Amino acid sequence: MTGQHDQADAVTAVSRRTLLQAGAAVGAGLAGGIGIADAAPGTAPMPMPQLSPSVPPVVTLPVSLTVNGQRQALVVDARTTLLDLLREHLHLTGSKKGCDHGQCGACTVLADGQRINACLSLAVMHEGGEVTTIEGLAPDAAAGGPLHPMQAAFLEHDGYQCGYCTPGQICSAIGMLREQAQGQPSWVTADVAEPHPALTDAELRERMSGNICRCSAYPNIVAAIRDVHDQGKIPA
Ligand code: FES
Ligand code: FES
Numbered sequence: 001m002t003g004q005h006d007q008a009d010a011v012t013a014v015s016r017r018t019l020l021q022a023g024a025a026v027g028a029g030l031a032g033g034i035g036i037a038d039a040a041p042g043t044a045p046m047p048m049p050q051l052s053p054s055v056p057p058v059v060t061l062p063v064s065l066t067v068n069g070q071r072q073a074l075v076v077d078a079r080t081t082l083l084d085l086l087r088e089h090l091h092l093t094g095s096k097k098g099c100d101h102g103q104c105g106a107c108t109v110l111a112d113g114q115r116i117n118a119c120l121s122l123a124v125m126h127e128g129g130e131v132t133t134i135e136g137l138a139p140d141a142a143a144g145g146p147l148h149p150m151q152a153a154f155l156e157h158d159g160y161q162c163g164y165c166t167p168g169q170i171c172s173a174i175g176m177l178r179e180q181a182q183g184q185p186s187w188v189t190a191d192v193a194e195p196h197p198a199l200t201d202a203e204l205r206e207r208m209s210g211n212i213c214r215c216s217a218y219p220n221i222v223a224a225i226r227d228v229h230d231q232g233k234i235p236a
Contacts, residue, residue, distance in 0.1 A: 065126045067092070068136025076123055083107045083118035086133060094134035094167045098212070105211030108168035108175070109133045115175025117210075134167035137174075149233040150174050150224070157224035161215035169211050173225045176207045177234040199229055 064073040067090060074089055083100075086092045086109070098106030100119045107118040110132040137148035147155070150170050160166040180199055185192040188206045197203065204222055213221065228234060 061124050063124045063127050065123075065128065066130045068132060069139065074123075078122070078124060080123045081119055082109070082111070082116075082121040082123045082126060082131070085123035086118060086131070092133050092135050095171075096164055096167060098164070098168075103212070104165070104168075105172055106165050106168040108172040108211065110171055110175055113175075113178065115172050115179075132171070134171060137170070148174075149228050149231075153224040153228045154221070157220045157227065159217055159221040159224040160213075161217050165211060165213045165215075169208070169213065169221055172208060172211045173221075173228070174234055176204075177225070177229055180207065180229075181234070199226070201226075204229075 059078040060075050061078045062073065062075050063085075064071065066072070067086070072090060074085070076085060076089065080089075081100075083095060083097060086095050087097065095109055095118055096106035097119060098104035100107075102117045102120040105117065108115050109118045110116075111118075111121070111126060112129050138146060138151060141147050141151075146152070148170070150173055154160060154166065154170060159169070177199075180186075180197070180203070183195045183197070185194075185197060186203055186207050188202050189197045191197070201222060204225060205218075208221070208225070
């Protein structure tokens with residue numbers, strides 16, 4: 001048994017030594033800027049690739065869209081998200097950037113009447129479209145005009161604490177009530193063939209589950225949305 005072990009150890013040692021020698025030869029060749037093909041006598045040196053950092057050119061595109069009733073025409077980096085267009089180019093900072101990854105809902109706006117996460121949507125995708133942000137829900141409020149019914153309900157039911165998620169919650173709630181009124185089912189709808197599934201609390205919470213509130217104002221948010229729903233204040 002000992003002899004077999006000695007023999008196996010010798011084979012392993014030779015294999016390891018051969019591997020190390022081969023690795024050292026390749027490493028020395030690479031360090032010296034000589035191609036691996038140099039190992040073969042009479043072979044022309046293989047030129048090493050020149051590695052130089054390359055920065056792709058910035059591609060800009062024109063985009064025109066209507067935001068809160070006003071026509072806007074801009075030229076933006078093609079990679080600009082709708083959220084960055086709103087916040088950085090139009091200075092509409094009501095829509096919040098919470099995660100920038102579609103996970104929190106703080107950036108929710110209404111695009112052609114439907115709720116979307118503005119951080120997941122490229123601005124140029126909204127060419128010719130209509131976008132409504134929290135600033136556009138009650139355009140006369142600053143001059144003493146009425147709030148949007150959903151804004152008024154959030155105030156009445158104390159549906160916020162720090163307020164960071166609130167613009168997204170309100171825009172999302174409006175879009176959600178439209179979806180529900182149009183008969184769109186949710187993950188918890190028992191009968192998806194039912195044309196008008198009732199807005200139970202489970203339905204409401206599921207449909208709003210894309211909007212995170214780190215202050216956990218959920219009970220009051222649910223109460224505010226239910227109030228608006230029960231009074232039929234959101235047209236489909
Ligand atoms: S910032 Fe868009 S989902 Fe969080
Ligand atoms: S009110 Fe603070 S995160 Fe919702």
